[in-house]
Amino acid sequence: MSYDSALxxxxxxxxxFQVEYAQEAVRKGTCAVGICCKDSVILGVEKKxxxxxxxxxxxxxxHRLDEHIFLASxxxxxxxxxxxxxxxxxxxxxxxTVEDAPTVxxxxxxIASVQQRYTQxxxxxxxxxxxxxxxxxxxxxxxxxxxxPSGIYYQWKANAIGRNSKTVHEFLEKHYAQxxxxxxxxxxxxxxxxxxVQTGAKNIEILVITKDGNRTPNIQEIEQTIKTIEAxxxxxxxxxxxxxxxxxxx
Amino acid sequence: MNRIAEQLxxxxxxxxxxxxxxGSSNICGTGVQFELASGNNxxxxxxxxxxxxSERDARIKMDHGTTTLAFKFKHGVLVATDSRATSGNVIxxxxxxxxxxxxxxxxxxMAGGAADCSFWERVLGMxxxxxxxxNKKRISVAAASKLLANLVYRYKxxxxxxGTMVAGWDESGPxxxxxxxxxxRVVNDLFSVGSGSTFAxxxxxxxxxxxxxxxxxxxLGRRAIYHATHRDAYSGxxxxxxxxxxxxxxxxxxxxxGELYFRYHPEIKLTHAAESPLxxxxxx
Numbered sequence: 084m085s086y087d088s089a090l091x092x093x094x095x096x097x098x099x100f101q102v103e104y105a106q107e108a109v110r111k112g113t114c115a116v117g118i119c120c121k122d123s124v125i126l127g128v129e130k131k132x133x134x135x136x137x138x139x140x141x142x143x144x145x146h147r148l149d150e151h152i153f154l155a156s157x158x159x160x161x162x163x164x165x166x167x168x169x170x171x172x173x174x175x176x177x178x179x180t181v182e183d184a185p186t187v188x189x190x191x192x193x194i195a196s197v198q199q200r201y202t203q204x205x206x207x208x209x210x211x212x213x214x215x216x217x218x219x220x221x222x223x224x225x226x227x228x229x230x231x232p233s234g235i236y237y238q239w240k241a242n243a244i245g246r247n248s249k250t251v252h253e254f255l256e257k258h259y260a261q262x263x264x265x266x267x268x269x270x271x272x273x274x275x276x277x278x279x280v281q282t283g284a285k286n287i288e289i290l291v292i293t294k295d296g297n298r299t300p301n302i303q304e305i306e307q308t309i310k311t312i313e314a315x316x317x318x319x320x321x322x323x324x325x326x327x328x329x330x331x332x333x
Numbered sequence: 334m335n336r337i338a339e340q341l342x343x344x345x346x347x348x349x350x351x352x353x354x355x356g357s358s359n360i361c362g363t364g365v366q367f368e369l370a371s372g373n374n375x376x377x378x379x380x381x382x383x384x385x386x387s388e389r390d391a392r393i394k395m396d397h398g399t400t401t402l403a404f405k406f407k408h409g410v411l412v413a414t415d416s417r418a419t420s421g422n423v424i425x426x427x428x429x430x431x432x433x434x435x436x437x438x439x440x441x442x443m444a445g446g447a448a449d450c451s452f453w454e455r456v457l458g459m460x461x462x463x464x465x466x467x468n469k470k471r472i473s474v475a476a477a478s479k480l481l482a483n484l485v486y487r488y489k490x491x492x493x494x495x496g497t498m499v500a501g502w503d504e505s506g507p508x509x510x511x512x513x514x515x516x517x518r519v520v521n522d523l524f525s526v527g528s529g530s531t532f533a534x535x536x537x538x539x540x541x542x543x544x545x546x547x548x549x550x551x552x553l554g555r556r557a558i559y560h561a562t563h564r565d566a567y568s569g570x571x572x573x574x575x576x577x578x579x580x581x582x583x584x585x586x587x588x589x590x591g592e593l594y595f596r597y598h599p600e601i602k603l604t605h606a607a608e609s610p611l612x613x614x615x616x617x
Contacts, residue, residue, distance in 0.1 A: 180476065180479050180480065180483065181472075181473065181475070181476040181479065182473070182475040182476060182479060183473060183475070183476065189468065
């Protein structure tokens with residue numbers, strides 16, 4: 084008997100297969116990475132190669148939810164659109180009733196609870212996206228949260244979603260340092276995306292958010308960063324090679 | 334007009350299925366909802382019976398006899414009220430509690446319908462607690478007053494009578510808002526509500542300074558209530574005073590306005606008779 088056709092049925096060993104299949108859909112989406120630094124938070128996304136006849140400006144992977152809260156998703160783009168709109172309404176609702184900006188945690192909780200609700204009623208399927216929600220709280224602390232189709236949400240110092248996210252995440256675990264500067268953060272984001280995006284700067288988009296605003300480094304800056312990374316790699320390799328060279332006998 | 338309020342206040346009848354498109358919000362709790370009069374315009378129906386401005390005999394009369402005041406100052410918010418309740422020409426009680434302790438750091442005052450004030454402020458207390466549990470931090474005075482205003486806005490025109498001040502201390506310092514059943518919600522450093530408010534304003538406006546000490550503020554509040562109870566027939570009884578500071582409010586011992594007369598009245602040189610040459614003659 085198949086336990087995976089209906090959403091509201093558990094399998095005998097406690098799985099909700101529809102939710103797990105939704106997580107599979109996420110693993111097919113383009114990669115996104117988020118990194119918390121000392122005074123900023125960096126979002127990096129893998130941009131799909133622009134098709135010739137398509138206007139690539141209309142392909143948005145990073146969405147703005149409120150003044151200082153942004154969201155990047157991996158998975159079904161249309162589902163992301165719906166969820167982003169719900170989140171935007173909730174942010175404004177919060178501002179209206181509480182007369183204060185929502186915290187990143189608040190909106191992540193909201194998005195996660197919407198995703199959870201869609202795992203618990205009949206006739207609907209879960210959202211096929213995981214999201215990275217980044218931003219600044221009113222007390223000026225940078226935050227990064229992640230949600231997934233099952234409706235969980237956790238705070239992270241750095242994380243990755245989408246295809247090859249496991250590789251990127253392991254890379255981040257090895258190279259993340261507490262309280263990085265903005266430029267180090269950008270370098271780390273680009274480096275980690277380069278692990279899985281082979282084609283270079285034109286397929287990477289970065290967003291830098293500080294407590295005063297946000298900026299999108301243009302393609303030249305990203306290319307410059309890549310050049311710096313490659314130069315550093317060459318330097319590292321040379322150093323290692325020099326170490327291994329045996330001392331010439333006198 | 335009330336549709337926006339309906340959307341912003343989750344009613345108890347919202348089952349999980351209905352909420353699929355709305356999302357679950359951490360702002361509004363369960364809310365409390367009453368059945369409204371049937372038909373598409375419940376306000377028009379109830380207005381015939383509760384409209385305070387109309388002269389019809391059939392309307393339900395609401396008494397507003399009271400003096401309540403609150404003002405922000407350097408060390409927090411001072412809240413003072415009288416304690417008289419009147420129905421028509423009868424003094425029903427001289428010891429009414431017109432300050433409602435919403436929670437240990439938020440106070441609400443009562444003017445207008447006692448039942449309306451105490452009921453809705455208790456519901457507000459519940460919403461504030463839910464907010465605290467969901468968001469792991471205290472609710473701001475702005476948000477608390479907004480919740481109350483939204484709660485009663487649903488019933489605008491249906492006969493609620495409530496003029497309340499919400500006082501508290503939150504991250505941005507002392508907070509004071511005036512909310513009423515007409516849907517008004519305004520912010521200011523100083524408010525007085527009720528039939529005796531005009532008298533209280535006179536005293537408050539003459540001596541108010543933001544940088545008062547706590548004792549000066551207490552004296553000003555007490556004095557303003559005393560003068561209002563002296564002149565307004567519908568205010569009297571005892572002065573209830575509270576001071577809202579950073580870590581919550583403190584209540585002060587009650588003082589009978591009759592006794593305050595002997596403290597404050599000699600300060601007022603009211604009657605010329607006492608100082609006139611004739612009086613001196615009579616005394617001699």
